[in-house]
Amino acid sequence: MPTTIYTDDDASPEAIKPGPIAIIGYGSQGRAHARNLRDSGHDVIVGARPGGKAERQAQTDGFKTFTPAEAAKQASFIALLTPDMTHKAVYEADIEPNMAPGETLMVAHGFSIHYGQIRPRADIDVILVAPKGPGDLVRREYEIGRGVPSLFAIHQDASGHAKDRALAYCAGNGGTTGGAIETTFAEETETDLFGEQAVLCGGATELVTAGYETLVQAGYQPEIAYFECLHELKLIVDLLYEGGISRMHDFISETAKYGDLVSGPRVINEETRARMREVLTDIQSGKFARDWIIENQAGKPQYDALLRADCEQEIEKTGARLRERMAWLQPGANAGGSKPEAAE
Secondary structure (H helix, E strand, O other), X not given: OOOOEEOHHHOOHHHHOOOOEEEEOOOHHHHHHHHHHHHOOOOEEEEOOOOOHHHHHHHHOOOOEEOHHXXXXXXXXXXXXXXXXXXXXXXXXXXXXXXXXXXXXXXXOOHHHHOOOOOOOOOOEEEEEEEOOOHHHHXXXXXXXXXXXXEEEEEEOOOOOHHHHHHHHHHXXXXXXXXEEEOOHHHHHHHHHHHHHHHHOHHHHHHHHHHHHHHHHOOOOHHHHHHHHHHOHHHHHHXXXXXXXXXXXXXXXXXXXXXXXXHHHHHOOHHHHHHHXXXXXXXXXXXXXXXXHHHHHOOOHHHHHHHHHHHOOHHHHHHHHHXXXXXXXXOOOOOOOOOOOOOO
């Protein structure tokens, strides 16, 4: 049975009116959500640390700002959009004591709820609304009358109206214009973490680095290896993003296509898939979450060391030199470009 895609016709803005809606956390997503919801006719306030950058930006954008606790007290719908590792402290200190029965707590990623960092009271609605794009894209698409597709989920439905409220928030943020899909907190959290670790971030960067190192160790120039293994990746990813694997095949040469078909499975093989299943098992069991929570509690020493080593690799030094010559990547430049005719 096909997945239901919810549209503007399925949402009633009145489900989250009269408000106000409190946006707690005014980073990339928080700023986009706040402005979109306001432009959709909702009453929006911002909860931010007094004197901080977020408070100043929200005030510049024309919002009334309050401490997170005061914003939670005033609002009947609270969107918690601070980083995952802050959720527990913010919820316990500022949100829970100031929520009345039947009100709504919303998050944009299910980590803190799914892994028990937040244990919400049983008398409130707990929902998730997750646009599938960064905040600047969420805002940009809304402004031109379109929208970024969104996921939504219900963890608790104390009021009996949690789904209506989730869809109303989606609509106010442009999500039902782009198309909204219902999921669960477990599915959203586990697939999001897996995608980041095995494919989008961890998998992609390790593949790029391994390819670069293989060529350099075989005696090829680092600059050539950089172009072939990192620089040109954007051309392929853009094609995949725009039209999937079929569109990529339409724009690359037959030589590239043949190499894709016969050599790709030699690199990403059953052993790779077994490692991916291990990553997924760690996510599903909660091991990854426990490790990351403990790492944060310890001050992130391992994280800092790994990140520093990742950023000090030779491919980073080679890339920095080459990108200095790429005028289109410099601040203020037009980064637009044409599609590749072929990849060899």
